[in-house]
């Protein structure tokens with residue numbers, strides 16, 4: 001069911017500083033910040049040869065990543081995103097297996113323009129999992 005690693009997301013307290021680190025210290029290709037209001041984050045993409053890094057910062061007063069940053073003020077790895085060919089089929093299979101699909105269970109359009117869902121970290125060895133139909 002899961003295919004490629006689409007991205008690894010890092011929640012950061014200072015998006016500009018994190019962007020500079022990836023661009024100037026690690027020599028990576030870094031995008032401009034992109035506000036994704038529906039997801040409550042501002043995101044910067046770090047393009048790698050074989051996957052992407054998402055640098056995330058809370059946007060608005062109800063960001064789902066604010067709690068994570070409160071607990072991890074220096075930031076940290078927030079989630080991993082796997083690609084699936086059919087996100088509805090994946091959702092149904094996961095629900096049938098007892099995994100918790102977060103939110104209302106309906107896919108939203110993510111930062112890459114594809115439908116995404118999130119799975120509870122407690123069901124996946126403490127890792128927040130995102131699925132993206134690609």
Ligand SMILES: CC[C@H](C(=O)O)C(=O)SCCNC(=O)CCNC(=O)[C@H](O)C(C)(C)COP(=O)(O)OP(=O)(O)OC[C@H]1O[C@@H](n2cnc3c(N)ncnc32)[C@H](O)[C@@H]1OP(=O)(O)O
Pocket residue numbers: 009036039041043054056064065067068077078079081102103109110111112116118120121122126127128130
């Ligand atoms: C721009 C879109 C972009 C894209 O790729 O397209 C994105 O990726 S948007 C990313 C932001 N959106 C989300 O993260 C949506 C899914 N996340 C959530 O629904 C929440 O963050 C949730 C439910 C995972 C955690 O919410 P909250 O922190 O408010 O709840 P708790 O503090 O009660 O946490 C419960 C339990 O889970 C542990 N936890 C929380 N976040 C993480 C995490 N990122 N990785 C691993 N574990 C996490 C937390 O420590 C609690 O554990 P406990 O042992 O009970 O303390």
Ligand SMILES: [Co+2]
Pocket residue numbers: 007009054079081130
């Ligand atoms: Co993501």
